[in-house]
Amino acid sequence: MDIIRRDNITYDEFMEEHYKPGVPLVFTNAAKVWKANGLFTPDWFRKNYPDRKTDCRGNTYTMKQVMDMVEAATVDAPAPYPIIFDIPSTLPEILPLIEPLDLNYASPNWLTNKMFQLGKWGYATEMFVGGPGGQFPYMHIDYYHLNAWITQLYGEKRFTVFPRGQEHMLYPLPDHPWRSEVNILDPDYEKYPLFKDATPIHFVVGPGETLFIPFGTWHTAHSLTPTISIAFDTLNRKNHKDFMKDVWAFKSRDSKLKAIAMYSYAAVATQASKIGDALRGK
Ligand SMILES: O=C(O)CCC(=O)C(=O)O
Numbered sequence: 001m002d003i004i005r006r007d008n009i010t011y012d013e014f015m016e017e018h019y020k021p022g023v024p025l026v027f028t029n030a031a032k033v034w035k036a037n038g039l040f041t042p043d044w045f046r047k048n049y050p051d052r053k054t055d056c057r058g059n060t061y062t063m064k065q066v067m068d069m070v071e072a073a074t075v076d077a078p079a080p081y082p083i084i085f086d087i088p089s090t091l092p093e094i095l096p097l098i099e100p101l102d103l104n105y106a107s108p109n110w111l112t113n114k115m116f117q118l119g120k121w122g123y124a125t126e127m128f129v130g131g132p133g134g135q136f137p138y139m140h141i142d143y144y145h146l147n148a149w150i151t152q153l154y155g156e157k158r159f160t161v162f163p164r165g166q167e168h169m170l171y172p173l174p175d176h177p178w179r180s181e182v183n184i185l186d187p188d189y190e191k192y193p194l195f196k197d198a199t200p201i202h203f204v205v206g207p208g209e210t211l212f213i214p215f216g217t218w219h220t221a222h223s224l225t226p227t228i229s230i231a232f233d234t235l236n237r238k239n240h241k242d243f244m245k246d247v248w249a250f251k252s253r254d255s256k257l258k259a260i261a262m263y264s265y266a267a268v269a270t271q272a273s274k275i276g277d278a279l280r281g282k
């Protein structure tokens with residue numbers, strides 16, 4: 001199976017053919033509505049925001065250091081991956097360059113509702129930076145069953161996604177059921193024999209392209225070149241049930257009381273978001 005790539009797909013086509021059935025898609029030109037498209041490069045960030053900082057695996061790096069590091073990286077000596085800048089707190093000036101954030105496809109998004117934002121359930125707009133050989137640490141499904149939207153603005157990243165229904169071949173960790181034990185770049189088939197029958201879909205996402213990863217889709221990625229991408233998540237009616245299950249499961253690890261409080265809060269935020277949808281005719 002190959003990944004589907006589309007240009008100029010309509011919102012309704014996207015909803016029917018991809019969003020509702022949960023089929024991943026590469027939009028080849030959705031990012032044309034962003035000023036950032038074609039503008040973001042390592043040089044641009046080094047020149048404009050050299051001193052902005054972020055933490056990665058216990059170290060703090062400046063933007064200049066990050067860009068130098070990913071450009072010097074090689075497959076044999078990779079830079080840490082992913083290096084993530086939280087955009088609203090570390091690079092707020094670039095927010096207008098990635099508007100409309102939803103690319104005219106990724107809505108409705110209840111995470112933009114103030115109540116969900118306060119709950120800190122994955123409402124984040126992040127810039128991922130990587131270099132050759134930089135590999136996401138594990139194959140996974142995203143927290144809280146959110147849909148992921150990843151727009152590649154510089155360089156190329158190789159993604160792997162699995163069709164729905166293959167979870168039993170992917171060996172989720174018993175204590176962290178959103179992470180797989182299998183290293184897909186070098187799978188140990190003796191230890192994970194069922195993985196032989198899994199049918200990963202590998203593909204490269206290049207500059208100006210946007211990958212939609214439906215909630216619950218197992219995936220991972222690695223950088224082939226220096227890369228800059230923008231990632232955010234969405235929540236709405238479609239993934240809400242699974243989201244609520246995760247809110248319960250994650251919070252009750254801490255305490256039952258906390259779980260009850262957060263679950264109730266999320267239920268109220270849901271009602272507010274549904275009213276918002278109705279008012280916008282969604
Ligand atoms: O490296 C990437 O772009 C994939 C990121 C990802 O899957 C995640 O942050 O959940």
Ligand SMILES: [Fe+2]
Nearest residue numbers: 140141142148
């Ligand atoms: Fe992910």
